[in-house]
Amino acid sequence: MKRTAAALAAVGALALGMGAAQAADPLKVGFVYVGPVGDFGYSYQHDQGRQAVEKKFGDKVKTTFVESVPEGADAERVIRQLAQTGNDLIFTTSFGFMNPTIKVAKQFPNVKFEHATGYKRADNVATYAARFYEGRYVAGVIAGKMTKSNVIGYVGSFPIPEVVRGINAFMRGAWSVNPDVKVKIVWVNSWYDPGKEGDAAKALIDQGADIMVQHTDSPAPLQVAENRGIKGFGQASDMIKFAPKAQMTAIVDHWDEYYIDRVQAVMDGTWKAEDTWHGLKEGMVHMAPFTNMxxxxxxLAKETEDKIASGDIKIFAGPIYDQAGELRVKEGEVAPDEMLLGMDWYIKGIDAELPK
Known part of the structure; x- marks a missing residue:
């Protein structure tokens, strides 16, 4: 009887010890980046958010990241590998990771996924994005005031709604202060390719652009602007150290609080598959200091930023016509988020042809 009691006690102690060990297991969180963390742009900012999670939670979390993952089959392989190796929460941070994320999520229903800048959700897939276009409107106001040639050069990545929306917002900002501004756009079909980005910037300057804008992730276009003596804007992070004389501001993505909140939600058991789209008001988009102007x-730039955050400026308030002259947003109305998320058309006044 004593031996039985002792054995039961030993088993109970072992079980308690195992339970304590399991309770102490860290939450495993994976991140997938389309570019290198050293791009000093988009992927760099996401990794700053990952590091903020580590700083906040310490040994309660274990984070992993995979960088420079091409959109497509490689992305699916990487996402699946993160799920197979026990990650509880996986952030996939590029638009082209959308379908691979959904596919892998079906195979791992107990893993939670978060996809950035996409629109497909599932029971275990949330979506999130920043309203980058708000910062682009502010940049447009600055460009409209600062240009002397009235020609803006714009280096684009891919003609997806996020990028097209940004071009439209930028031009609405520019035209609000200077109706004579024109934009020339070069698409490089890459998020991160410093060589292509730099060549595109040089070509745009050769065509008369005296302000450089980019929706690509390396500092190359801004560095070309610095070397050629014109002004420009940083992308996704503050790039002032790469172009101290050229950068007038940068549209800074700030993911820290979002990542911390979502990790906390998993820990608390309150995580839900929802959509988050925040901007200047919530602090997911920041403007770097206004300089070189x-x-x-x-x-005026600061006033514009504040009015967007307060709602006094509605960037896509009607009337808005597209290139073909079709009325897209009536006077007195504001484009709904559904329209913005699917925006695959240029507004009236942009002469460039949108690739299909």
Whole structure:
């Protein structure tokens, strides 16, 4: 009887010990990046968010990241590998990771996934994005004031709604202060290719552009602007150290709080597959300091930023016509998010042809 009691006690102690060990297991969180963390742009900012998670939770989490993952079959392989190796929460941070994320999520229903900039969700797949276009409107106001040639050069990655929406927002900002501005656009069909990005910037400057804008992830276009003596804007992170004389501001993606909140939700058991789309108001988009411009332009930029955050400026308020002259948003109305998320058309006044 004593031996039985002792054995039961030993088993109970072992079970308690195992339970304590299991309770102490860290939450495993994976991140998939389309570019290198050293791009000092989009992927760099996501990795800053990952590091913020580690700083906040310490040994309660274990994070892993995979960088420079091409969109397509490689992405599916990497996402599946992260799920197979025990990650509880996986962030896939590029638009082209959308279908691979959905496919892998079906195979791992107990793993939670978060996809950035996409629109497909499932019971275990949430979506999130920043309203980058709000910062692009501010940049457009600055460009409209600062250009002398009235020609803006724009280096685009892919003609997807996120990028097209940004071009439209930028031009609405520019036209709000200078109706004579024109934009020339070069598509490089890559998120991160410093060589192509730099060559595109040089070609645009040769065509008369004296302001450089980009929706690509390396500092190359801004560095070309610096070397050629024109002004420009940083992308996704503050790139001032790469172009101290050229950068007027940067549209900074700030993911720290979002990543911390979502990790906390998993820990608390409150995580839900929802959509989050935040901007200047919520702090997911920041503007880098306004510099290399007159004080009055900086003041106007700050005023514009504040009015967007407060809702006093509605970037896509009607009337809005597309290139073909079709009325897309009536006067007195504002384009709904559904329209913005699927925006695959240029607004009236942009002369460039949109690739299909």
């Amino acid at each position: 007159p004080d009055d332009v900086a003041a």
